Amino acid sequence: MFPGARDADPASAGERADYVVVGAPLDVSTSFRPGARFGPDEVRKFARTFEDYHPSSGTHFSELGVTDYGDVHAWNDAAEYLDYLEGVLTDVHWNDAIPLLVGGEHTVSVAGVRAADPDVFVALDAHLDLREDLDGDPLSHSTVTRHALDVADEAVVVGARSGNEHEWERATESDVTVVPPEDAADWTPDVDGDVYLSVDIDAADPAFAPGTGTPEPFGLDSATMRDLVREVAPESVAFDVVEVNDRDDGQAATLAAKLLREFVHSHADA
Template identity: 65%
Template sequence: MFPGATDEREAADTAAESARGDANFVVVGAPLDVSTTFQPGTRFGPRQLRTFAEPFDDYDHRTDQYFSDLGVLDHGDVRAWDDVSAYLEWLEGTLRDIVWDDAVPLTLGGEHTVSLAGARAVEPEVVVSLDAHLDLRDDYDGNPLSHASVMRRILDDVDSVEELVVIGARAGSEAEWERATEDDVTVVPPEDVADWNATGWVDNREAYLSVDIDAADPGYAPGTGTTEPFGLEPRELRNVVRAVAPQATGFDIVEVNDRDDGQAASLGAKLLREFVYEHAAERL
């Protein structure tokens, strides 16, 4: 269970009705690990994120809130299997139920492909992706449901999405960079992130916020599948998360694996908590 959250299954067992009725946020683990192209291990991401959130204090001084008071449930993991299309459909249904219950889904990846299920469930107008990579390939090695193609799938398949904003991107194929020049994509390179006005850019549109932990420089988050140097500082990620959180109705942390001493998971778990604190302070 994510520290500070309530176990949804235990709460439902002791209540006359579903615990979901009082939830503002629901954590869902999505341990998909099928298309990772360099260092696999994202199947352990949900476990890592929950484990390395344990040392964090329940109280947030900046917003004067207790995480455990904010209505966070932990649904547990949606067990992954190797039929990615079927898995994404099942995960989408789980996340859509959360949206229909007027709560915000918080997905713990798993590889970045799971963001497609999140975007389908939330149906946002704008997707903000913190990522070292553009993920705009039409396919990778013939696989259109690769983690390297997830943002292309979201643009092509989720009708509500008007724009993709990729923050921190510093890698992509020639074809991806060409796709990124079209009107529905904005790329904010690492050197421009500190001065980027996320609040103004989202501009009251409903957003989905995806954090690929490799957006951070690998010195801060080495536990990820495809490390890319010259990345973002943790405070830069935090500032973007805080800026977008009030407009976001879906959130995920993806591409964390178990190949470090917890640095990636600690950063990812802290960013999730920052999202919850900021969203709650502004929206609840």
């Protein structure tokens, strides 16, 4: 269970809760370093050391109505899994709670976006994720932003520094905004409507979070990611943090867990 959260009844996800942690250990399309299946456990484990009190907001995490649904067991059929996961997350929304999805590979965000039906998809990510497919797989972790645009009116990718030529061409269209790492600290969210906030931990420079599937240098520092989450949280109807694996000493999981808590404190405070 995520430290500071309560157990959630799987039959009534979100009931008597304001926020529901849902683990999604999908790890079928990882293209470099596998291990995202261990992400939910790693994030919960490395959250144990944090103080309950949040000095910036003056709130206690354990008093903010967070429950932990546990993990939605993953299997190899990504399409079927995403359909099932979407149903779980839809139940959370129907119970007037905010889902806190913990991956797993970034593909799980597709289910999160479909369940939330946001106006804007905001991703902290090293990669544009605008591919049609990766090696013939249309549900790869490299296609998430493209899938999000099937639901949302626009996408903002903050920290992007990697993509193929076709992705960068697609990113010039009016429904996509790219904020490069060097501009991220000065970016002010100017969004119209409900936001889905997705944090791919590889948005961070590998110096801060080496435990991820496709690390990309020249990325965001952890304090900038914290500030971005705080800025976007008040407009958000759902949150996820993804692509944490077990290939470091807990740096990526610690950052992911802290960003999840920052989201909850900032959202609740607003």
